[in-house]
Amino acid sequence: MAKTEDTFDLVDDDDNYVPYVPIKQRREAKFQKLVNQRRLPEQQNIVEADEEVEDSHKAGPKANVSLIDQAVEVKKQKMLEDAVKTEAEKKLEEEKAIMEAVAQKKLLASDRELAKGIIYTDSMRTTWRPPLHILEAPKKEHEAIRQRYHILVDGEDIPPPIKHFRDMKFPPAILKYLKSKGINRPTPIQINDKVCIFRLSGRDMIGIAFTGSGKTLAFSLPLVMFALEEDVKLPLIRGEGPIGMIVCPSRELARQTYESICSMNEFLIMDGYPKLRILLCIGGISMADQWNTLSEGIHIVVATPGRLMDMLEKRKFNLDLCKFLCLDEADRMIDMGFEDDVRNIMSYFTNQRQTLLYSATMPKKIQDFARSALVKPVIVNVGRAGAANLDVIQEVEYVKQESKIVYLLECLQKTPPPVLIFAENKNDVDDIHEYLLVKGVEAVAIHGGKSQDEREFAIRSFKEYKKDVLVASDVASKGLDFPDIQHVINYDMPKEIENYGKIGRTGRSGKTGVATTFINMNCSEQILLDLKHLLKEAKQRVPPVLEALRDPLEEEYKELSGGCTFCGGLGHRISECPKLDAQRRQQIGIISRGGGGERGGEY
Incomplete structure (x- = not known):
């Protein structure tokens, strides 16, 4: 028993108890002791001061302030900053946030390029070069030509403008x-980089010009020349090609482009050039x-x-x-x-390709989308994107919904045929x-x-002047070439201002025309x-019913310039954009139906 008591006494003796210290900690303590012994007194004081500062930083200046109080203080500070900003600055910040939210995040590139991270930095190389006298002309002269034809160009290493087809080095067959x-000289969209020049020089581009300005010729003519050059070097054999491709949103526009290229091909064949094989790839x-x-x-x-x-x-073919x-x-x-x-x-x-995008309207959202597919793109804008043709006399008339179809007969008396009438839905087209x-x-x-045969018959008979009036939905509103249209009637005001540009079916190639648009209370404000705003920009008469409208841009947003950055409309900002609202509703509808959704357009 005595031995056991002595043992417990040793354990309970606090004076003799030594806690265990791991070997690693003992070595670190010994090392620190040696370091301190080697330091001079002045260095020791500096180290101690640094440690005190470090401790104070760890604590933070608001260590004794609760998180709730800090949040309240941050909120007050933000409110003070917002109070300093003007309403215009707040509005611009809001619009910037909206544009970032709807911006296209996915690049327009092939799966192979996206998977391998392939990014092209240089434009395509071609054998075409501008004439020496144009290259040596001073830049002031080039700028004067662009200003004369109201051409806005943006991009790197912009090719010089060329005013004559002969300077574009086209063969005699093309000139014939x-x-x-009846085309004696390039239109503004063809003059400069004018689409032809960019196409011939291998540059990617975005071409924006009003309807009837010659965009189709601008991209089809250089493509024909390049295909001809490639075939002369090494003729294509079975299974090869195409060398170039044009994609159109509608069958009618694709057929019109196809027929135009075939006509050029016939003139080349008559002059002894090889025959180009052109494939029309459309539904119907x-x-x-073929x-x-x-x-x-x-x-x-x-x-x-x-x-x-x-x-x-x-x-059936490949794009190699x-x-x-x-x-x-x-x-x-x-x-x-x-x-x-x-x-x-x-x-x-x-492989890398030269990509061209053309349209009469191209809002900033679509331009941003386009830039994701282009290499050092050049943007060519003849007039403001989305603006109506200034050669068209625009008349806006207030007509009640039930009276529109009767009033059409009176409108048809304004000009001789041919006349185009646009309606928003198929039933109205049939009724008219x-x-x-x-x-x-x-x-x-x-x-x-309608069937493809019916559509082709209508287009052909109207173009050949066998019929005086063509009643159409938006199928005919984009791209189709009717060179001598005297009058365009918008039976319905388009739901998006971008589509108002279809009045450009008249007033083409420097000729004047008349456009009549029916409006009533069914149209959105x-x-x-x-x-x-579009009428004011084109210096056209604004009817009293439009003048009487309350205009927020003139009352609330006087300091802000321009209009909607999403659709290009001049009468509203992006926060009130009807097109953006429609797209959001469509997306919500697709999500509520469990995804999927139907693809629009034509096969």
């Missing part, structure tokens, strides 16, 4: 073709009819997105040699729901067509619900404000 069409026609073209090498493909995707998926891609009416194509198709088409490219036929007016109609 142009003369046969049998591809078996088997001869498919069985040999294809030089050029003109297509709508749906049928083109179908042909690529079935491996394709170096040029043109998206005609690019904004229209994206709005019609073809964005995913365009991205899928891009995935079939295996039947009414005009009953009244003895020679009229035809087209819309998306936003679209009427946009129309009001």
Whole structure:
């Protein structure tokens, strides 16, 4: 027992108890002791002072202030900063946030390029060079030409403007073709980088010009020249091609472009040049009819997105040699729901290509989308993007909904035929067509619900002046060429101001025309404000019913310049944009239905 008690006494003896210290800590303490012994007294004082400062930093200046009080203080500080900002600055910040939220995040590139992180930094190389006398001309002279034709150009290393086709080094056969069409000199969109020059020089570009300014010729002519050059170097054989491709949003526009290129090809063949094989790839026609073209090498493909995707998926041809891609009416194509198709088409490219995007309207959102696919792009803008043709006399008339179809007959008396009438839906197109036929007016109609044969017959008979009036939905509002239209009637005010540009079907190639637009209480206030500002910009008469509208841009946002950065409308800001609201509602609808959704546009 004594031994056990002695043992407990030793354990309970606090004076003799020594706690265990790990070997690592003992070594560190010994090392620190040696370091301190080697320091001079002055250094020791500095180290101690630094340690005190470090401790104070760890604590923080608001260590004794609660998080709730700190949050209240931050909120007060933000309120003070906001009070200093003007209403205009707040509005701009809000709009910037909205644009960032709707901005396109995904690049427009092929899957292979995205997967491997391939980024092209240099433009395509071509053999074409401008004449020496143009290259040596002073820059002031180039700027004077652009100002004369109201051309706005943005980008790096901009090619010089060329005012004559002969200076573009086209062969005599092409000059004969142009003369046969009554085209003696380039239009503004063709003059400079004018689309032809950028196309010939290999530059990616965004071309924006009002309807009827010659955009189709601007991109199809240089493509023909490049395809011809490639075939002369090394003729294509079965399974090869295309060399270039033009994608259009509608069948009618694709066929019109196809026929234009075929006409150029005929003039080249007559002068002894090789025959170019051109494939029309659209819905509503049998591809078996073009088997001869498919069985040999294809030089050029003109297509709508749906049928083109179908042909690529079935491996009827490939894009291994394709170096040029043109998206005609690019904004229209994206709005019609073809964005995913365009991205899928891009995935079939295996090499760098020259990409061109053309349209009469291209809001900033679409331009940002386009830049993701282009290399050092040049933006060519003839007039403001979305502005109406200044050669058109614009008349806006207030007509009650039930009186519009009767008032059409009176409007038709303003000018001689041919006349175009646009309506927003298919039923109205059919009703107007039947009414005009009953009244003895020679009229035809087209819309998306008609067969391809019916649509082609209507377009052909109207172009050949066999019919006086063409009643159409938006199928005919973009790109189609009707050179001698005297009068355009908007039976319905478009829901988006971008589509108001379809009045440019008249007043083409320097000629004047008349456009009449019906408005009434069924039109939204936003679209009427946009129309009001558009009329003022074009120096047209503004009717009293539009003048009487309350205009927030003139009352609340006087300090802000421009209009909506999303759709380009001049009468509202992006926060009140009807197009953006419509897209949001559509997205919410798709989500509520469990995803999917229907693709718009045509096959």
